Amino acid sequence: MQGATQALLGLQPGQKSRPCDSCRRRKSRCFIPPNDDSCVLCRFRKQECTFLEGPKPRRKRDAQSAVDGASAPKVAKVDMSPPSTFTNMSPPESSVASGSSLNSHVQIRETLPIEDYSTIRGHSLLKKTLGLQNPRWSTYVGSSSTLDYGFLDLIPFDRRDEAELANGVSLRKVAPDAMFIMEYDRSIDGYEEMLKTVDDIERIVAPHGQALIDLYFRIVHPSFPVLHKKVFLEKYSRTHREFAPPLLAAVYSLALNWWSYDPELAPLQKPDVEKLDKLAHKTFADVIMRPKLSTVQAGLLLLQRRHDSAGDWPLCSHVVALAEELGLGLDCEKWRIPKWERGLRRRLAWAVWLQDKWHALTQSRPSHIDKRNWLVKHVTSDDFPETAADESNEDGSAEVENGRRLFQEMISLSEIVHEVLSTLFTVAAERELRDIEGILEKAKPIQIKLKDWYQGVPESLRMNTQLKTRKLSSNGSLHLAYFATEITLHRRIIHALTPSTPKEIIEVCRSAARVRLLAAMDFVKNLKPEHIQAFWYSASATNFALIGTFAALLFATATENEERKLFKTCLDEYRWSLRVSSRGFEQMSQALRKLDLAISRIPIFEIEKRATKARDDEEEEDDENDDEEEDQSGQQGEDNRYSEAHGPYEEDELYNLHAMRYWNETGMNMANDMVFMMGQGDIDANGKCPPHMSSGELRALSASGSAHSSPEQQIHHQPERQLPDSQLQRQQQQSQHDWMYLSTYNASVQGPQDWPPRWQDGDHKATRET
DSSP states (O other): OHHHHHHHTTOOTTSOOOOOHHHHHHTOOOOOOTTOSSOHHHHHTTOOOOOOSOOOOOOOHHHHHHHHHHSOOOOOOOOOSOOGGGTTSOOOOOSTTTSOOTTTTSOOOOOOOOSOGGGOOSOOTTTTOSSSOSSEEEEEOOTTSSSOHHHHTTSOOOTTSEEEEETTEEEEEEETTEEEEEEEGGGTSOHHHHHHHHHHHHHHHTTOHHHHHHHHHHHTTTTSOOSOHHHHHHHHHHOGGGSOHHHHHHHHHHHGGGGGGSTTTTTSOOOOHHHHHHHHHHHHHHHTTSOOHHHHHHHHHHHHHHTSOTTHHHHHHHHHHHHHHTTTTSOOTTOSSOHHHHHHHHHHHHHHHHHHHHHHHHTTOOOSOOGGGOOOOOOOGGGOOOOGGGOOOSTTEEOHHHHHHHHHHHHHHHHHHHHHHHHHSSHHHHHHOOSHHHHHHHHHHHHHHHHHHHHTSOGGGSTTSOOOTTEEOOHHHHHHHHHHHHHHHHHHHHHHOOTTSOHHHHHHHHHHHHHHHHHHHHHHHTOOHHHHTSOOOTTHHHHHHHHHHHHHHHHHHOOSHHHHHHHHHHHHHHHHHHHHHOTTOHHHHHHHHHHHHHHTTOHHHHHHHHHHHHHHHHHHHHHHHHHHHHHHSTHHHHHHOOOTTTOOOOOOGGGOHHHHHHHHHHOHHHHHHHHHHHTOOOOOTTSOOOOSSOHHHHHHHHTTOOSSSOGGGGSOOOTTSOOOHHHHHHHHHHHHHHTTOOOHHHHHHTOTTTSSOOOOHHHHHHHHHO
16 A cells, blocks of 8 residues: 555655645654555544645745744654664554544644653753653663673773664663663554544543642652652643653552542543543553653552552563663663662662562462662661752642652561561471571561561651641551561460460460550551541551451451450450441542451351350359459459450569569569560669559550550659650650550570479469568
8 A cells, every 4th residue: 555655746766755735734643554545643643644736835044044934833753653663564553543532532742752862952851761661661781681791891982872683673772781772662563543542531530630730749649759759740741641651540549539629620520430440450460561760669658558458469560570670770870871860760769679578478379579680778868859948738638758768668667577478488498497486586576676666756747646637648558567467476376376385375365466466456446537648558548457357267266255255245346446447438449348358157156156245245243243252352352353355464473573573583584575575664783673653553554555555654654763855755656655565575485494483382372572
């Protein structure tokens, strides 16, 4: 057909074709694919491609300039022809001619995208970009590939550090030990199909695209900074067609969660988010073979949109593979790329890292990222281009500085998650590490790191910090992740307990687990609207469900009726908390569905539910008698009593400070470790431990059920001296969490023969009298 067109125009073979009438008027390059009679742009616009008009007479330069100045603004020219290597390839089939676009009646911009960012006139952040080039994509050259660095250095590179290997394929050198293969997009997929799809996405939200982008950067971006705001806005100011379709769709889809937070959008009909999600996932599958930073960004945002749903692990695996193709795990500090891109690469690398680790935990899959191959440096404040000055003052916005710190703390916590998974949850570890002594020995250093991490959380990220007026806070997502890590570690410990495990170790481990469960439940109950309405990381839905799973596990493995009743009450109360908070809070709604899916068909939970009322009626009279006896028993009754409504502490000598004094006589190091981990002071030179709290006070404190919600209750009682406000605050923060950590680990690995001491009746009585 192309030969017929040339004959019709009176052209000789090989002679350059004249542009069609439409391209001539637009002053665009006219490209007619092989075996076709219409140019690409005419086919895209569904119009007839004609050659009726002749060339207009040339005018003088000054006259032409005047005409151009009065006409419509010029659009960037785009080279529609593929590199010469691929001129014989058949063009991909397009759905443009076969079907109509979505919402085709909606007017959108038809400006064509920039073909080569290096040719942009004026200032642009994209001129020397490596990972966001258009229309090229890049892949990292590894040292064991056929492209050996030993002879690649002999290739002559131009002033842009590029060397052509073949038509359409070049090599870019960014460092002596880092090179990338650069290839053209249009060599593989249809350019017109991409334009059609991105137009469909824009039509779904038009004319509200800019408003949704503003919402995204106000609420999502501060806590999940995987985009570069100025680069994104620069590209969008020219045309939406400069974006990969899945990235634009993912940004719009996430922003739609806060549609009502824009006063101009709130009264309007919300766009169809399901169409956006379908287009986003379909087009992501189309672009994964052409790695760009924008492809990784799209995958990360799609994972945030899905709330840890089924099928997320393959999507996460694609994102990790794309990151490896782009060399994101490498140290790019000395690469010859723009400074902003180095910061973006580091933020993306750690976003991929924490996404992989949290999905490995929540989906129970082996992590794809080996820390030995992830050498990227930690992000610093220099890697975040936005500052507090860029923060939006509109209601419902997130704090930029707080979001940056939260992202950094989430990275640090994900490194501990990596250690939990690689130490206790690999296939080999679950097969070989089964005895409780070995598991506690492995868990101790991880528990200490978790304790140190919690104590090091900045004040602005704590749950009891004073929230700014009309600002959203994502602190809840961070603390929920912390509780999920604690619970995951203690689930492994609980699973290792067997009937042959010494009773004292069982009591200590289950008591520690109970403390964490009650603290996590209390955290969920105390969430504020500013937390609930903020951005939550994708693993949050499963992390909420894991708290209920932990309660169900402790209930199912309890051997005492009293303990079973306690954990059944905890489970029922937690499910109720999820149910009443799930309306308008998708993460909790998903968590409730996940939890019910896990336990609803297990007979023991149904049997227990039916038997609860009858058992309560039978025990009511006994409970009243017990209350009367405890009222008459004075301090001893106070020590023995626990509050079922607030938390669990049954009689357990391992938590009794007077018992610790007795232990000092048999093991100075053991008691010192115990006292330190519970935050009750230091051992003096005589091996004594003067407690700041009595046994009853400590037990009452434990019964509060939370180390996070009421720190004022956890200050050591010292009426004889007043502390300065700053010191009091530090002591309050220290006490807030230290007491939760018990020294079960060192003692347990010494074996049941040495620890804990075997109580004799006389010793017990003497200690209680003390």
